[in-house]
Amino acid sequence: MGEESLKKRRGVDKGREDRQSIQSHEPQTMNLQKQVGLVSGICMIVGTIIGSGIFVSPKSVLANVEAVGPCLIVWAACGVLATLGALCFAELGTMITKSGGEYPYLMEAFGPIPAFLFSWTSLLVTKPSSFAIICLSFAEYASAPFYPGCDPPQVVIKCLAAAAIVVITIVNSLSVKLGSYLQNFLTAAKMIIVTIIIVSGIVLLAQGKTENFKDSFKDSKISVSSISLAFYNGLWAYDGWNQLNYITEELKNPYRNLPLSIIIGIPLVTVCYVLINISYFTVMTSTELLQSQAVAVTFGDRVLYPASWIVPLFVVFSTLGSANGTCFTAGRLVYVAGREGHMLKVLSYISVKRLTPAPAIIFYGAIAIIYIIPGDIDTLINYFSFAVWIFYGLTVLGLIVMRFTRKNLQRPIKIPIIIPVIVTLISIVLVLAPIISAPELAYLYCTLFILSGLIVYALFVHLKFDWPQKISDPITMHLQMLLEVVPEEEVTE
Incomplete structure (x- = not known):
């Protein structure tokens, strides 16, 4: 019995050694790492949303409604809409835990063609133009x-x-953690200037500076088109509410941290925006605000002199923080599109040393620089806003569709169906309102560019014409050596 027991034990030990030997030679895949926690997630949302918008858009919102009261209501309503939209994306993000934002959601709901059109438009219009607008500001x-x-x-x-x-x-491109740390620092810096403006406004209100709020609805211009255009400008300042969905694969515990970051981050931004606008109106009348070239700078000159230089300095920090957050998240969209075969494969490669999608980020930055050369901020905002709300509405519509077509999918977060219905209807209004009230050729060009993606999809994705890949293979090889990047599935010892 003793010998048999010893043989069995040796057999077990040998089996364990064999398994360990096999495991030691199992391939390890290159993947994006889960390095973004709750605090970084909140900072990513707050830091990306609060950029140049709150220092530029108050003038445009007021110009459309022409009174203080409706202006403040629009700012609060924009925050509510952003929160509702983000809650829809929270359900989508915890149901489909893939990076890339709207891309994987449209893929699941409607198939590859709408997903490709989204990536086509985002990669070449909305994301780089947004990056360019913020950096120009x-x-x-x-x-x-x-x-x-x-x-x-x-x-x-x-x-x-x-x-x-x-x-x-x-x-x-160098580091996920470095990008997160920079985002946290710039978010802290921008919250300083936001706090300075808000506290200054509260002090002035306490001192009785309320004359600009009397008859706050007098002479207001309220119509469907004016409200829609005011929302358009206000929502530009809130854009970024969905940015965390672009890095779902890098979130620690996404089922908890994604919705928590949204629930904490966006209402915080909404409160800040309303209070900042109240602060502006404590020192400026509606006419003075409309005549100001830079609202925050005018506020600083009147309230903080001789330390008014603080305002433009921290506005610079604010815009840099927004640009950094946009780059961090949009680079993942390029990466996912490359991984799905909808862009050049090299864009889905990951840095061996840094574990970042470096080729995707560099490609994104290069396109943004191209937009800077001929573009101005107003034209770029028109391009951006029109295109982005088409796909916001389509994505939320996809959430409604999947409630009926994909009932088997796990939904750790399930919001009331009325929320995506409301967001979809508002998206339709936001897309059609500027075309009806102020038609411009820019909207036609943007629509034609989006539809041109169908030709690209038919030739290079559906029919799989491979000559672009043959041309790009030598370039890919040299880029791999230069950037030290490999495909996600590449085996490493």
Whole structure:
């Protein structure tokens, strides 16, 4: 019995050694790492949303409604809409735990064609144009102190914006943690200026500076088109509410941290935006605010002098934080599109040392620089807003569709069906309102560009014409060596 027991034990030990030997030679795959926690998630949302918008959009919102009362209501309503939209994305993000934002959701709900059109439009229009708008805003505020009494030269603004894009692209290509730490620092910096403006406004209100709030609905211009256009401008300041869905694969415990980051982050931004606008109106009448070239700078000159230089400095931090958050998340969209075969395969490669989607981030930064060269902020915002709300509405509609077509999917978060219905209807209004009230050729060009993606899809995805891949293979090989990147499924010892 003793010998038999010993043989059995040796057999067990040998089996264990064999398994360990096999495991030691099992391939390890290169994957994005889960390095973004709850605090970083909240900072990503707050930091991406609060950028240049709150320092630019108050003037545009007020110009459409022409009174203080409706203006404040629009700002609060935009925050509610952003929160409802983010809750829809929270259900989608915990139901389909893939990075890439709207892309995997449209793929599940409607198939590859709408998903491809989204990635086509996002990669070449909405995401890089948003990055360009934010960096141009940064450049205007950063260069303004050096050109007192006149507008900075356009070449200076564009060079500064391009430099900002290059630096942010490099930082996010080098390290996920470095990008997160930079985001946390810039978010803290921008919250300082937000706090300064809010506290100053509260102090002024306590001192009785309330005359600009009397008859706050008098002479207001209320119509469907004016409200819609006011929402358009207000929602530009809130854009970024869905950014965390682009990095779901890198979130620690996404079922908990994704909805918590949304529930904490977006209402915090909404409260800040309403209080900031109240602060502006404590020192400026509606007419004065509309005549101001830079609302926050005018506020600083009147309230913080001689320390008014603090405002443009921290606005620069704010815009940089928004640009960094946009780059961090949008690079993942490029990465996912490359992984799905809807873009060049090299864009889905991951840095061996850094574990970042470096080729995707660099590609994104390069396209943004192209938009800076001929573009101006107003034109880019028109392009961006029109295109982005088409796909926001389509994605939320996909949530409604999957309630009936994909009942088997696990839904850790399940919101009332009325919420996505409301968001879808509002999206339709937001897309149609600017076309009806202020038609421009830019909307036609944008629509034609989106539809041109059908041709690209038919040729290179559906029919699988491979000549672009043959041309790109030598380039891919050299990029792999230069950037030290490999495919996600590449085997490493």
